[in-house]
Amino acid sequence: MTSTTWVYIMLGLYIIYCFYWGLKGYFTEKTSSGYAIGGRSIPFVAFLMASTAASFSGWTFIGHPGAIWKFGLAYAFASFYVLTIPITGTFFSKRTWLMGKRYGFITPGDMYAYYYNNEAVRWLVVIAATLYAVFYSALQIVAAAALFNVICGVPILHGALFMGFIVWFYVCTGGLKASTWVGVIQFILLVGGIIILGFYVLHALGGWTEFSTKIATLEQKYLEVPKVIDMALRGEGWTAFYILTYLFALMGIQSSPAFTMWTFGIKSPKPLAWQQTFMSTFVVGFSLFFFAAFQGLGAKVLQVSGVGQFANLASDRDVVPMLMQAYLPSFMLGIVFIGAIAAIHSTAAPYIGTGGSILLRDVYWRYIRKQKAGDKEQIWVNRLLATVLIAGAIFVGLTSKAVLVILGALATCFGFIMYILLAGTLWGFRFPSIGAVLGLIGAMVSIFITYKIIPKPLSLHPAFWGCAVGFAIAYGCRGLGLKDKPETVERQQEIRKWLNSVDEPSPSGKAWRKVMKVFVPLWYLIAIGPLCIIGNKAFSFGGFPHLWSWQIVWWIVGIFMMWALCFKAEMATTNPVQIDRAEKETNIVVKN
Helix, strand or coil: CCCCHHHHHHHHHHHHHHHHHHHHHHHHCCCHHHHHHHHHCECHHHHHHHHHHHHCCHHHHHHHHHHHHHHCHHHHHHHHHHHHHHHHHHHHHHHHHHHHHHHCCCCHHHHHHHHHCCHHHHHHHHHHHHHHHHHHHHHHHHHHHHHHHHHHCCCHHHHHHHHHHHHHHHHHHHHHHHHHHHHHHHHHHHHHHHHHHHHHHHHHCCHHHHHHHHHCCCCHHHCCCCCCCCCCCCCCCCCHHHHHHHHHHHHCCCCCHHHHHHHHHECCCCHHHHHHHHHHHHHHHHHHHHHHHHHHHHHHHHHHHCCHHHHHCCCHHHHHHHHHHHHCCHHHHHHHHHHHHHHHHHHHHHHHHHHHHHHHHHHHHHHHCCCCCCHHHHHHHHHHHHHHHHHHHHHHHHHCHHHHHHHHHHHHHHHHCCHHHHHHHHHCCCCCHHHHHHHHHHHHHHHHHHHHHCCCHHHCCHHHHHHHHHHHHHHHHHHCCCCCCHHHHHHHHHHHHHHHHHCCCCHHHHHHHHHHHHHHHHHHHHHHCHHHHHHHCCCCCCCCCHHHHHHHHHHHHHHHHHHHHHHHCCCCCCCHHHHHHHHHCCCCCCCC
């Protein structure tokens, strides 16, 4: 049996599973909302696991260990996105679900356009969602093709077409619910693959004692944060402020239009708190803070020691494939390979699926067909638009690699600036609708400038500059005295009054929220913000370097923080009365 036999066996089983759910959805989903948002009936376990898998893409599986190899423990702070990604859901997801249930929203454009009484907002969300879907998915599909090429020798073009076809089939045939059920197995494979590969790397390097001894001999630049901030116009390096603002960018994953739409589709908000606290922060966190770090630092130890092909290791993209080839037996190679493919697909699929649905509902159905197309027509046009998106993703990935790198990195920034709209719509941040429109445009422009023209001013990530400029413009419009029409003001007051009523925390929840308003900013400041530089020399235990020890301790504190936010402060939990009110006190404003 050749080394790749199990790779093809596992790939075959994975394809059968994907195609099963795609075909099941094809024969059962007969309404447009059923196809686009699962008929608002996506179950607890499916969302719990699939949304977690979608939050942590193929970049987590392949790129994350590679970047640790390249930049050292300063980059390993990125593992904290197991907290900063779901904390966005903690802030917004429950209220998003309540809004969808009461008003019948299907796309995020529906919600934002209704709240601000402005269709320009809808178009900006469509643009952001389309760019996100095409360029982020392009990264995923090409990454899958590259891995297929390294492990099996399949040409990049053929691999990209094949991997894209798998995603296309189950997304276009089965809709969002099919993507969600495929995401269940993708989560298991993603986490399992990271842990398996990390374990084998650690074992190959002689176990923890031997490994930790070798890590201690690495150059200091791999074991510390270089500085707090770089005051140059073009910032360089993983400074403390860049770490913080980079994690801001990753917060944009769960504020992206795709996740907002997915939240509309769940049967109840009950899985939200568990997804945010347990599945993401604890389970994925355990795999990244330990096993992904074993891979990245292990590759650096192998390179420094001049072991085999690792002596000439030159690209972070090669780290995980080389570790897989060097240390995994045939069966485990098949498992870890399909774990990587599953991780990649888990992100591409929901973005392509929701991107197609957003184009259908917000462009074709609303403006071209004037809200008169039936369910059958909507479903087939949705499939056609999803096909266009995935074809665009493959084309961009194969032909425009320079642009792909730029726009792929910008994708999460476009998600993060949705905070402007979410903060206004769900929490009543007050600025006029023209402020929301101009703020979003200004945020997009500033992201491009601070990524491409003047990269990382003051070593702050473009996501920070985008949101800062966006909020400044939005509130600037308010400061200039620009006001909304009375109809818009009345609509927003009705929404805020209902949300604050149905989502009012208990006395205990209010007390916890007061505490968390202080604790959460302090955690950000110390764990991943400017004070994280203290971790360079603060403390060490169990053979872990100082900075790695700092990261582990503040990850554990972060688990407590997420538990307190989600459950004790009631940011992500609901009670039967709230759910009953959301289902009965309906005010449907969107045609199905």
